[in-house]
Amino acid sequence: MSLDELRDxxxxxxxxxxxxxIGGCARYLVGVAQLSLLGTDFPWATLFVNVTGSFVIGFYAAIAGPDGRLFASSRQRQFVMTGICGGYTTFSGFSLETFQLLRTGHALAALINLGVSPMSWLVAVWLGHLVATRLNRLKGT
Incomplete structure (x- = not known):
């Protein structure tokens, strides 16, 4: 590998x-807000960040993709999708929180979390992609 490739x-x-x-700090702030507003009975912050993060990654992938309205370099896409979204969403946190719900006898909450969370993330990715695709079709800049 050349020095230029290494620098790149x-x-x-x-x-x-x-x-x-950026994503990790945003995730932390959502968690702080959840604790003060909603308490600890259900992992609302994890559900929220994974839904909104899924929406953002779906939206950005479509709006900045090859057929998108916005040009984004490979680096910009990596910054947003791998960096921000990767730091923001918390699948490992989801797994741990679901396990903790089961371990502490909250099986119904764990089952709800297992059912609602992944479906919400998929719907959010689809909605983000849909919104960006429609924006891509608009005339003008």
Missing amino acids: RAALYALIAAGSV
């Missing part, structure tokens, strides 16, 4: 890391 790769990693910081 390091710059991409730094960009993804910066996006992850």
Whole structure:
């Protein structure tokens, strides 16, 4: 690998890391808001970030894709989709929280979380893609 390729790769990693910081901080703030507003009876913050993160990644993939209205370089796509969305969404958190619900005897809440969360994420990705696809069809800039 040449020095230029190494620099280019390091710059991409730094960009993804910066996006992850943004996404991770946003995720933390949603968790803080959940605790103060809704308590700890259900993992609302995880559900919220995974739904909104799924919407954002679906929207951005379509709006900045090859047929999209917005041009985004590969680096920009990595920054948003891998960095921000990756730092923001919390599938590992989802797994742990569902396990904790089961472990503490809240089987119904765990089952609801297992059913509602993935379906919500898929619907959010679809909606994000749908909205961006419709925006892509609009005339003008």
